[in-house]
Amino acid sequence: MEFSKSVQPLDKLSFIRALPKAELHLHLEGSVGIETLVELAAKHSLELPLHDKPEDLLRFADLGEFLQVYDLVCRSMQDVDDFIQVTYEMLQRCADHGARYVEFFFSPHAHTGIDYPLMLQAIRDGMQAAHADFDITSRVIPAHSRELGAPAGMAFLEQVLANRCDEVIGIGLDYQERPYPPDPFQEMYRLARKAGLQTTAHAGEDGPAAYVRSALDTLGCPRIDHGYHIVDDPRLIADCRARGIWFTCCPTTTLYTTQWRDLSSAAHPIRQMLAAGLNVTLNTDDPGLFRTNLSQEYAVLDLPPEQLARLALNSLEAAWLDEALKKHWRDEWQQEISRLFSRLAA
Ligand SMILES: [Zn+2]
Numbered sequence: 001m002e003f004s005k006s007v008q009p010l011d012k013l014s015f016i017r018a019l020p021k022a023e024l025h026l027h028l029e030g031s032v033g034i035e036t037l038v039e040l041a042a043k044h045s046l047e048l049p050l051h052d053k054p055e056d057l058l059r060f061a062d063l064g065e066f067l068q069v070y071d072l073v074c075r076s077m078q079d080v081d082d083f084i085q086v087t088y089e090m091l092q093r094c095a096d097h098g099a100r101y102v103e104f105f106f107s108p109h110a111h112t113g114i115d116y117p118l119m120l121q122a123i124r125d126g127m128q129a130a131h132a133d134f135d136i137t138s139r140v141i142p143a144h145s146r147e148l149g150a151p152a153g154m155a156f157l158e159q160v161l162a163n164r165c166d167e168v169i170g171i172g173l174d175y176q177e178r179p180y181p182p183d184p185f186q187e188m189y190r191l192a193r194k195a196g197l198q199t200t201a202h203a204g205e206d207g208p209a210a211y212v213r214s215a216l217d218t219l220g221c222p223r224i225d226h227g228y229h230i231v232d233d234p235r236l237i238a239d240c241r242a243r244g245i246w247f248t249c250c251p252t253t254t255l256y257t258t259q260w261r262d263l264s265s266a267a268h269p270i271r272q273m274l275a276a277g278l279n280v281t282l283n284t285d286d287p288g289l290f291r292t293n294l295s296q297e298y299a300v301l302d303l304p305p306e307q308l309a310r311l312a313l314n315s316l317e318a319a320w321l322d323e324a325l326k327k328h329w330r331d332e333w334q335q336e337i338s339r340l341f342s343r344l345a346a
Contacts, residue, residue: 007343008343009343009344009345010340010343010344010345011345012299012305012344012345013295013299015305015308015340015343015344016098016295016298016299016308017097017098017295018098018340019098019298019308019309019312019337019340020098020100020312020316020329020332020333020336020337021097021098021099021100021294021298021312021315022099022100022101022102022103022281022315022316022318022319023094023099023101023102023103023104023283023284023294023315024102024103024223024248024281024283024315024318024319025103025105025225025226025248025249025250025281025283025284025285026090026094026102026103026104026105026283026284026285026286026287027070027104027105027106027107027143027174027285027286028086028087028090028104028105028106028107028123028140029070029073029074029077029086029106029107029110029286030070030073030285030286030287030288030289030290031086031089031090031093031104031284031286031287031288032073032076032077032086032089032090032288032289033089033288033291034054034055034057034058034288036085036086036089036288037054037057037072037073037076037288038054040073040076040077040078040082041072041076043076043082044075044076044078046072046075046076048072055291057069057072058289058290058291060256060257061256062256062257063176063177063205063206063256063257064176066256066257066286066289067175067176069289070110070286070289071110073288073289074107074110074111075110075111075112077111078111078112078113078114079113079114080114080118080121080122080125081122082122083114083119083122083123083126084122084123084125084126084129085126086126087122087123087125087126087127087130088126088129088130090102090104090126090287090288091126091127091130091131091134091136091138092130092133092134093287093293094136094294095130095134095135095136096134096293097293097294097295097296098294098295098312099136099294100135100136100137100329100333101136101137101138101316101319101321101329102136102137102138102139103138103139103140103141103169103170103319103320104138104139104140104141105140105141105142105143105172105174106119106123106140106141106142106143107143107145107174108142108156108159109144109145109148109152109156110145116159116163117163120140120142120163120165120168123140123167124140124165124167127140127167138167139167139168139169139320140167140168140169141168141169141170141171141172141198141200142156142160142168142171142172143171143172143173143174144156144157144171144172144173144174144185144188145174145175146173146174146175146176146177146180146182146185146202147175147176147179147180149180149184150184150185150187150188153173153184153185153188154187154188154191156171156188157171157188157191157192160192160197161195164195168197169197169198169320170192170197170198170199170200170320171188171189171192171197171198171199171200172199172200172201172202172225173185173200173201173202173215173219174201174202174225175202177202177203177205177206177207177211178206178207178208181207181210181211181214182201182203182211182214182215182218182219183214183218185201185219186218186219189201189218189219189220189221190220193220198222198223198320199219199220199221199222199223200221200222200223200224200225200248201215201219201221201224201225202225202226203215203221203224203225203226203227204224204226204227204228204229204230205225205226205227205228205229205257205258206229206257206258206259207229208229208232209229209230209231209232209233209236210233211229212224212227212229212230212233212236212240213233213236216240216243216245222245222246223245223246223247223248223318224245224246224247224248225247225248226247226248226249226250227247227249227273228249228254228258228260228269228270228273229269230247230269230273230278231269231272231273231276237273237276237278240278240279241276241277241278241279244279245278245279246279246281246317246318247273247278247279247280247281248281248283248318249270249273249280249281249282249283250282250283250284250285250297251263251270251282251297251300251301252284252285252290252292252296252297252300253285253286253290254268254269254270256290263300263301264302270301271301274307279314279317279318280311280314281311281314281315281318282294282297282298282301282311282315283297283315284296284297298311298312305341305344309337309340309341312333312337313330313333313334313337316329316330316333
Protein backbone atom coordinates (compact mmCIF):
# COMPACT_ATOMS: atom_id res chain seq x y z
CA MET A 1 0.00 0.00 0.00
CA GLU A 2 1.29 3.40 -0.88
CA PHE A 3 1.03 6.30 1.53
CA SER A 4 1.60 9.48 -0.42
CA LYS A 5 0.88 12.91 0.92
CA SER A 6 -1.89 14.26 -1.26
CA VAL A 7 -2.11 18.02 -1.68
CA GLN A 8 -5.65 19.27 -1.36
CA PRO A 9 -6.85 21.53 -4.19
CA LEU A 10 -7.69 25.05 -3.04
CA ASP A 11 -11.02 26.74 -3.63
CA LYS A 12 -10.89 30.45 -4.43
CA LEU A 13 -11.61 31.63 -0.88
CA SER A 14 -8.90 29.40 0.60
CA PHE A 15 -6.55 30.67 -2.11
CA ILE A 16 -7.35 34.27 -1.14
CA ARG A 17 -6.91 33.55 2.54
CA ALA A 18 -3.53 31.89 1.96
CA LEU A 19 -2.17 34.67 -0.27
CA PRO A 20 0.64 36.46 1.59
CA LYS A 21 -0.53 40.04 2.07
CA ALA A 22 0.26 43.33 3.78
CA GLU A 23 -2.54 45.22 5.55
CA LEU A 24 -1.88 48.96 5.34
CA HIS A 25 -5.11 50.66 6.30
CA LEU A 26 -6.55 49.48 9.57
CA HIS A 27 -7.57 51.47 12.64
CA LEU A 28 -6.73 49.67 15.87
CA GLU A 29 -9.91 50.92 17.53
CA GLY A 30 -12.01 49.92 14.52
CA SER A 31 -10.62 46.39 14.71
CA VAL A 32 -12.50 45.79 17.95
CA GLY A 33 -15.35 43.32 17.54
CA ILE A 34 -18.69 43.61 19.32
CA GLU A 35 -17.80 40.93 21.93
CA THR A 36 -14.65 42.77 22.99
CA LEU A 37 -16.50 46.11 22.99
CA VAL A 38 -19.18 44.70 25.30
CA GLU A 39 -16.49 43.14 27.53
CA LEU A 40 -14.42 46.33 27.83
CA ALA A 41 -17.47 48.57 28.32
CA ALA A 42 -18.62 46.34 31.20
CA LYS A 43 -15.12 46.32 32.70
CA HIS A 44 -15.07 50.14 32.79
CA SER A 45 -18.77 50.59 33.66
CA LEU A 46 -19.41 52.37 30.39
CA GLU A 47 -23.00 52.35 29.20
CA LEU A 48 -23.63 51.24 25.65
CA PRO A 49 -26.74 52.48 23.81
CA LEU A 50 -29.64 50.07 24.29
CA HIS A 51 -30.35 47.64 21.49
CA ASP A 52 -32.19 44.32 21.32
CA LYS A 53 -28.94 42.67 20.28
CA PRO A 54 -25.46 44.12 20.87
CA GLU A 55 -24.58 43.72 17.17
CA ASP A 56 -27.39 46.15 16.27
CA LEU A 57 -24.97 48.79 17.50
CA LEU A 58 -22.97 48.14 14.35
CA ARG A 59 -25.47 49.57 11.87
CA PHE A 60 -24.25 52.82 10.38
CA ALA A 61 -25.94 55.04 7.80
CA ASP A 62 -22.86 57.20 7.20
CA LEU A 63 -19.38 58.17 8.39
CA GLY A 64 -20.86 60.34 11.20
CA GLU A 65 -22.86 57.47 12.72
CA PHE A 66 -19.86 55.18 12.42
CA LEU A 67 -17.61 57.68 14.22
CA GLN A 68 -20.01 57.77 17.19
CA VAL A 69 -19.54 54.03 17.74
CA TYR A 70 -15.81 54.35 17.05
CA ASP A 71 -15.72 56.89 19.86
CA LEU A 72 -17.45 54.43 22.20
CA VAL A 73 -14.75 51.86 21.43
CA CYS A 74 -12.04 54.46 22.11
CA ARG A 75 -13.58 55.32 25.46
CA SER A 76 -13.79 51.63 26.37
CA MET A 77 -10.02 51.21 25.88
CA GLN A 78 -8.61 52.77 29.01
CA ASP A 79 -5.79 50.79 30.55
CA VAL A 80 -2.61 48.98 29.53
CA ASP A 81 -4.28 45.56 29.45
CA ASP A 82 -7.00 46.82 27.08
CA PHE A 83 -4.43 48.09 24.58
CA ILE A 84 -2.37 44.91 24.75
CA GLN A 85 -5.49 42.75 24.27
CA VAL A 86 -6.93 44.77 21.38
CA THR A 87 -3.58 44.96 19.56
CA TYR A 88 -2.91 41.25 20.03
CA GLU A 89 -6.40 40.19 18.91
CA MET A 90 -6.25 42.48 15.87
CA LEU A 91 -2.92 41.04 14.71
CA GLN A 92 -4.08 37.49 15.38
CA ARG A 93 -7.05 38.02 13.05
CA CYS A 94 -4.82 39.66 10.42
CA ALA A 95 -2.45 36.68 10.52
CA ASP A 96 -5.40 34.32 10.30
CA HIS A 97 -6.30 35.93 6.95
CA GLY A 98 -2.85 35.82 5.41
CA ALA A 99 -1.38 39.16 6.51
CA ARG A 100 2.37 38.89 7.08
CA TYR A 101 2.84 42.58 7.71
CA VAL A 102 0.52 45.25 9.12
CA GLU A 103 0.74 49.04 9.33
CA PHE A 104 -2.09 50.21 11.57
CA PHE A 105 -3.43 53.54 12.80
CA PHE A 106 -4.47 54.47 16.28
CA SER A 107 -6.19 57.59 17.63
CA PRO A 108 -4.22 58.86 20.64
CA HIS A 109 -6.55 61.78 21.43
CA ALA A 110 -9.64 59.61 21.77
CA HIS A 111 -8.62 57.67 24.89
CA THR A 112 -9.23 59.07 28.34
CA GLY A 113 -7.40 58.08 31.49
CA ILE A 114 -4.23 56.80 29.85
CA ASP A 115 -1.37 58.92 28.59
CA TYR A 116 0.39 58.56 25.26
CA PRO A 117 3.65 56.85 26.38
CA LEU A 118 1.73 54.21 28.34
CA MET A 119 -0.70 53.62 25.49
CA LEU A 120 2.14 53.28 22.99
CA GLN A 121 4.11 50.89 25.21
CA ALA A 122 1.02 48.67 25.62
CA ILE A 123 0.49 48.62 21.85
CA ARG A 124 4.15 47.67 21.37
CA ASP A 125 3.77 44.86 23.92
CA GLY A 126 0.75 43.56 21.98
CA MET A 127 2.73 43.76 18.73
CA GLN A 128 5.66 41.84 20.20
CA ALA A 129 3.42 39.13 21.65
CA ALA A 130 1.63 38.72 18.30
CA HIS A 131 4.97 38.56 16.49
CA ALA A 132 6.13 35.78 18.81
CA ASP A 133 2.88 33.80 18.51
CA PHE A 134 1.86 34.36 14.87
CA ASP A 135 5.07 35.47 13.15
CA ILE A 136 3.41 38.70 12.02
CA THR A 137 5.42 41.92 11.74
CA SER A 138 3.72 45.25 12.36
CA ARG A 139 4.25 49.00 12.58
CA VAL A 140 2.05 51.69 14.05
CA ILE A 141 0.86 55.01 12.61
CA PRO A 142 -0.51 57.49 15.16
CA ALA A 143 -3.26 59.42 13.40
CA HIS A 144 -4.45 62.95 14.09
CA SER A 145 -8.15 63.74 14.01
CA ARG A 146 -8.51 66.55 11.46
CA GLU A 147 -11.58 67.72 13.43
CA LEU A 148 -9.22 68.95 16.18
CA GLY A 149 -7.45 71.36 13.84
CA ALA A 150 -3.87 72.25 12.99
CA PRO A 151 -2.61 73.69 16.34
CA ALA A 152 -3.66 70.48 18.09
CA GLY A 153 -1.93 68.66 15.24
CA MET A 154 1.37 70.30 16.15
CA ALA A 155 0.94 69.17 19.78
CA PHE A 156 0.11 65.66 18.47
CA LEU A 157 3.30 65.61 16.41
CA GLU A 158 5.42 66.83 19.33
CA GLN A 159 4.10 63.96 21.42
CA VAL A 160 4.80 61.46 18.64
CA LEU A 161 8.36 62.75 18.20
CA ALA A 162 9.04 62.85 21.94
CA ASN A 163 8.19 59.14 22.10
CA ARG A 164 9.92 57.87 18.98
CA CYS A 165 10.57 54.15 18.67
CA ASP A 166 11.17 51.81 15.73
CA GLU A 167 7.56 50.67 15.67
CA VAL A 168 6.22 54.18 15.03
CA ILE A 169 6.70 54.53 11.31
CA GLY A 170 4.61 57.51 10.22
CA ILE A 171 1.61 59.73 10.85
CA GLY A 172 -1.92 59.82 9.46
CA LEU A 173 -4.92 62.17 9.30
CA ASP A 174 -8.48 60.92 9.70
CA TYR A 175 -12.05 61.48 11.05
CA GLN A 176 -14.74 63.57 9.31
CA GLU A 177 -13.19 64.65 6.07
CA ARG A 178 -15.38 67.00 4.09
CA PRO A 179 -15.52 69.94 6.56
CA TYR A 180 -11.77 69.68 7.24
CA PRO A 181 -9.56 70.04 4.13
CA PRO A 182 -5.89 68.98 4.31
CA ASP A 183 -4.19 72.36 3.68
CA PRO A 184 -3.99 73.61 7.31
CA PHE A 185 -1.88 70.58 8.22
CA GLN A 186 0.93 71.46 5.83
CA GLU A 187 3.40 72.46 8.55
CA MET A 188 2.68 69.38 10.67
CA TYR A 189 3.39 67.17 7.68
CA ARG A 190 6.54 69.09 6.71
CA LEU A 191 7.97 68.69 10.20
CA ALA A 192 6.98 65.01 10.38
CA ARG A 193 8.83 64.30 7.15
CA LYS A 194 11.81 66.34 8.26
CA ALA A 195 11.95 64.15 11.37
CA GLY A 196 12.05 61.04 9.17
CA LEU A 197 8.46 59.89 9.55
CA GLN A 198 6.40 58.54 6.66
CA THR A 199 3.16 60.33 5.84
CA THR A 200 -0.28 59.40 4.64
CA ALA A 201 -3.72 61.02 4.94
CA HIS A 202 -7.34 60.03 4.47
CA ALA A 203 -8.49 61.97 1.41
CA GLY A 204 -11.21 61.67 -1.22
CA GLU A 205 -13.30 59.28 0.87
CA ASP A 206 -16.22 61.66 1.20
CA GLY A 207 -14.19 64.77 0.42
CA PRO A 208 -13.64 66.01 -3.18
CA ALA A 209 -10.80 65.20 -5.58
CA ALA A 210 -9.25 68.56 -4.66
CA TYR A 211 -8.51 67.16 -1.18
CA VAL A 212 -6.58 64.29 -2.76
CA ARG A 213 -4.58 66.87 -4.73
CA SER A 214 -3.90 68.80 -1.51
CA ALA A 215 -2.85 65.67 0.37
CA LEU A 216 -0.35 64.96 -2.41
CA ASP A 217 0.97 68.42 -3.20
CA THR A 218 0.48 70.40 0.02
CA LEU A 219 1.00 67.65 2.58
CA GLY A 220 3.45 65.74 0.38
CA CYS A 221 1.95 62.27 0.96
CA PRO A 222 3.22 59.49 -1.32
CA ARG A 223 0.32 57.35 -0.19
CA ILE A 224 -3.36 58.21 0.15
CA ASP A 225 -5.96 56.45 2.29
CA HIS A 226 -9.11 55.80 0.20
CA GLY A 227 -8.80 58.47 -2.53
CA TYR A 228 -12.07 57.50 -4.25
CA HIS A 229 -13.12 60.95 -5.45
CA ILE A 230 -10.04 60.99 -7.65
CA VAL A 231 -12.40 59.43 -10.23
CA ASP A 232 -13.98 62.90 -10.67
CA ASP A 233 -10.68 64.33 -11.97
CA PRO A 234 -9.10 62.55 -14.99
CA ARG A 235 -6.03 64.83 -14.91
CA LEU A 236 -5.37 63.92 -11.31
CA ILE A 237 -5.73 60.22 -12.17
CA ALA A 238 -3.12 60.59 -14.92
CA ASP A 239 -0.84 62.50 -12.58
CA CYS A 240 -1.11 59.90 -9.80
CA ARG A 241 -0.44 57.11 -12.27
CA ALA A 242 2.68 58.89 -13.55
CA ARG A 243 3.92 59.56 -10.02
CA GLY A 244 3.21 56.03 -8.78
CA ILE A 245 1.03 57.22 -5.90
CA TRP A 246 -0.30 54.41 -3.71
CA PHE A 247 -3.92 54.17 -2.59
CA THR A 248 -5.05 52.11 0.38
CA CYS A 249 -8.63 51.23 -0.58
CA CYS A 250 -11.17 49.51 1.64
CA PRO A 251 -14.06 47.94 -0.32
CA THR A 252 -16.50 47.17 2.50
CA THR A 253 -16.40 50.55 4.18
CA THR A 254 -17.22 52.33 0.92
CA LEU A 255 -20.69 50.79 1.28
CA TYR A 256 -21.25 52.82 4.45
CA THR A 257 -19.15 55.95 4.18
CA THR A 258 -19.31 56.96 0.51
CA GLN A 259 -21.93 57.59 -2.15
CA TRP A 260 -20.92 54.38 -3.98
CA ARG A 261 -22.83 51.48 -2.51
CA ASP A 262 -22.58 48.83 -5.20
CA LEU A 263 -19.27 46.98 -5.36
CA SER A 264 -20.31 45.07 -8.48
CA SER A 265 -20.84 48.27 -10.50
CA ALA A 266 -18.16 49.30 -12.98
CA ALA A 267 -18.77 52.84 -11.69
CA HIS A 268 -17.52 51.92 -8.21
CA PRO A 269 -14.36 53.99 -7.70
CA ILE A 270 -12.15 51.04 -6.70
CA ARG A 271 -13.02 49.35 -10.00
CA GLN A 272 -12.43 52.61 -11.85
CA MET A 273 -9.08 53.08 -10.08
CA LEU A 274 -8.02 49.53 -10.98
CA ALA A 275 -9.15 50.02 -14.59
CA ALA A 276 -7.18 53.28 -14.75
CA GLY A 277 -4.00 51.44 -13.76
CA LEU A 278 -3.56 53.18 -10.42
CA ASN A 279 -1.53 51.58 -7.63
CA VAL A 280 -4.32 50.17 -5.50
CA THR A 281 -4.06 48.04 -2.37
CA LEU A 282 -6.98 46.34 -0.58
CA ASN A 283 -7.44 46.74 3.16
CA THR A 284 -10.03 46.39 5.94
CA ASP A 285 -10.17 49.90 7.53
CA ASP A 286 -12.26 48.91 10.59
CA PRO A 287 -12.66 45.13 10.42
CA GLY A 288 -14.29 44.65 13.84
CA LEU A 289 -16.91 47.35 13.52
CA PHE A 290 -17.71 46.53 9.89
CA ARG A 291 -17.53 42.77 10.52
CA THR A 292 -15.01 42.07 7.78
CA ASN A 293 -11.50 40.66 7.44
CA LEU A 294 -8.65 40.88 4.95
CA SER A 295 -9.69 37.79 2.95
CA GLN A 296 -13.20 39.16 2.62
CA GLU A 297 -11.88 42.48 1.29
CA TYR A 298 -10.02 40.58 -1.44
CA ALA A 299 -13.06 38.38 -2.14
CA VAL A 300 -15.83 40.99 -2.37
CA LEU A 301 -14.70 42.47 -5.68
CA ASP A 302 -14.86 39.04 -7.35
CA LEU A 303 -11.64 39.52 -9.31
CA PRO A 304 -9.70 36.78 -11.14
CA PRO A 305 -6.98 34.98 -9.11
CA GLU A 306 -4.16 36.54 -11.17
CA GLN A 307 -5.35 40.03 -10.34
CA LEU A 308 -5.77 39.14 -6.66
CA ALA A 309 -2.20 37.86 -6.57
CA ARG A 310 -1.00 41.13 -8.14
CA LEU A 311 -2.93 43.09 -5.52
CA ALA A 312 -1.34 41.01 -2.76
CA LEU A 313 2.12 41.79 -4.17
CA ASN A 314 1.10 45.44 -4.56
CA SER A 315 0.43 45.61 -0.84
CA LEU A 316 4.07 44.71 -0.20
CA GLU A 317 5.32 47.36 -2.65
CA ALA A 318 3.18 50.03 -0.94
CA ALA A 319 4.46 49.09 2.52
CA TRP A 320 6.90 51.34 4.37
CA LEU A 321 9.56 48.65 4.63
CA ASP A 322 13.21 49.01 3.80
CA GLU A 323 14.17 47.83 0.32
CA ALA A 324 16.30 44.87 1.45
CA LEU A 325 13.50 43.32 3.50
CA LYS A 326 11.00 44.10 0.76
CA LYS A 327 13.14 42.28 -1.79
CA HIS A 328 13.53 39.28 0.51
CA TRP A 329 9.77 39.07 1.08
CA ARG A 330 8.97 39.73 -2.59
CA ASP A 331 10.99 36.66 -3.60
CA GLU A 332 9.44 34.59 -0.83
CA TRP A 333 5.87 35.71 -1.57
CA GLN A 334 6.25 35.12 -5.31
CA GLN A 335 7.36 31.54 -4.70
CA GLU A 336 4.50 30.98 -2.29
CA ILE A 337 2.01 32.44 -4.73
CA SER A 338 3.27 30.12 -7.51
CA ARG A 339 2.71 27.15 -5.22
CA LEU A 340 -0.80 28.39 -4.41
CA PHE A 341 -1.61 28.69 -8.11
CA SER A 342 -0.52 25.10 -8.68
CA ARG A 343 -3.06 24.00 -6.06
CA LEU A 344 -5.92 26.23 -7.22
CA ALA A 345 -8.92 24.11 -8.21
CA ALA A 346 -9.96 24.50 -11.85
ZN1 LIG B 1 -9.55 54.71 7.56
